[in-house]
Amino acid sequence: MFNDKTSKFLLVAGLLLILGGAFAPNWIVNQFMFGFSRALAILGLMVLWRTGLVSFGHAFYFGLGAYAVAILDIKLGVTDVFLRLIAGALVAGTAGFLVGFIMRNYRDIFFAMLNTAISMVLFGIVVKTEALGSTDGFAISMSTILGVSPETKYPLFVIITLVGMVSAILVNYYLKTTFGKLTTAIRDNEIRVEYLGFSVAHAIHLKYSISAILAGGAGALMAMSLGQVDPESMINWTVSGELVFITILSGPGNVIAPFIGSLVFEVLRTYAFELAPQAWQLIMGATFLTIIFFIPGGIWSVLEKIGGKKNDK
């Protein structure tokens, strides 16, 4: 599992980041926390994107993860970071598994639209339900780690980085298994995959469930990093759009890409917002169009070119 370049790089980079984070100023740690939380969702979307599927509704799972944390906190007072993370991933994963039975039969824009519809159903419920915080959402109490409440945000950063690292290594491993390798094959020609004796529906179902688990975990981590949840920034369709945006920005080339892409997105957004508070969406949108037009392989393809390197799979 660890004997390829990507996994080794992830291990080393993860540990270096954790070490570096101890000395980094607060705002940098924050950026990494948000970036890496989101990257988890991007990792899942990347698996789908490689299959040729784009979901315009993964904010559904992102939001489920985030709201699972919030509800646990408010109703049961659960503050442990691991319980919260597992709850988020579990709730979203279960939902994803169930929805997957339907979703695996859909392709192209129908896939995108059905996901949008489902996420907007959740949005509609949350926005109109007082018990779920309505449009204001909830504030979430600080996470504790095995009963200890940390002084700074650094421990949470360490956990997010570790979770990201482990997930990336697992997804990388999955992509190298036979079922994982079907990803691109399905995009290229479903009928041939069926002829080879594999069920396309099962393969897509598995990928969809994986992406849901990852998006749920991402939502949970994001909720903990931000310390609050609200429907507008967790479930609305614009959030799904944002997630797809980062997926395209990162590029499907490698499991490391989502992490780099999310960081770039985070930095881009922060600076765009500082530079021109009224025009940050414009800057983001223009960047997005540029990527679609000129760099279809995303940031990863650029890095590959700069590194001038061969395939390291």
Place this chain on the structure above:
Amino acid sequence: MDTFLTILLDGLQFSSYLFIVSAGLTIIFGVMKILNVAHGSFYAWGAYTAAFFIGKFSDMGMPDALGFLIIIAAAVVVGVVLGFIIEQGILKYMYQRDEVLIVLATFGLFLVLEDIILIAFGTDPYFAYQPMALLAAVEIGGITRDVYGLTLIGVATLVAIGCWWLLNKTKWGTILKAVIFDREMGISMGINVPLVYTLTFIGGAILGGLGGAYIAPTISVAPGLGTEVIVLSFAVVVVGGMGSIVGAAIGSLIIGLLRAVAVHELPQVELFVVFAVMAVVLVFRPEGLFAPAKPRKI
């Protein structure tokens, strides 16, 4: 009885503006196979342009009746200018690309256009009540309705008849249908398809702008306007069947009336109901209730 009539009229009014916007979306999809997220921005631009000039002209002491002219002018100008720039400047280069990628590109455009609105018109809301005030109110079956809202139903009916006439009774409609049916065959029959695309996109954009411009006097025109309307129109075209005008009409009636019922009887489910219907239709009839029959190509 009063409640029933109120729900019915509210629903029809809501359906009407949904239909105007969705008709544009569905025409663009039908002809060009583009699911245009930026359509929400046409709506928002129409609303802002109309509200801005209605306010300006009223300040200058012009008669309020001019408002109606402004609404139409705003829709046309927004549609022609934005539609032309976007189609010629960006979409034209994307037709060979994947359908889903084009959706993403229009999402990028949506972000850009949303912010240009903020830059151009600022963040303060606009109120363009003049045309609405001009038409006063009327009593129907014991309830008072403002006439402006009722004219919306008329405008939507006109748009529907206009679209039907254009598609079925003119040479243009025949050309459009040919392109929808088989683009390559259309080209080989001598149809100038790039021109058809440009005009279709502009036409759709004008309808999007008209929806916004006509609704502007009844609402406060504020940022974020296009975000909600675009998903609602997605719901409409999905329910009705993407690419079908009749579908858009029936889709907007279903969504509009359902929402009106929800608003009056059970406000908690207002948004839920719209998207639940959308999801259910997608699950059981992914092509929509009234999707045009697709030719099977060999």
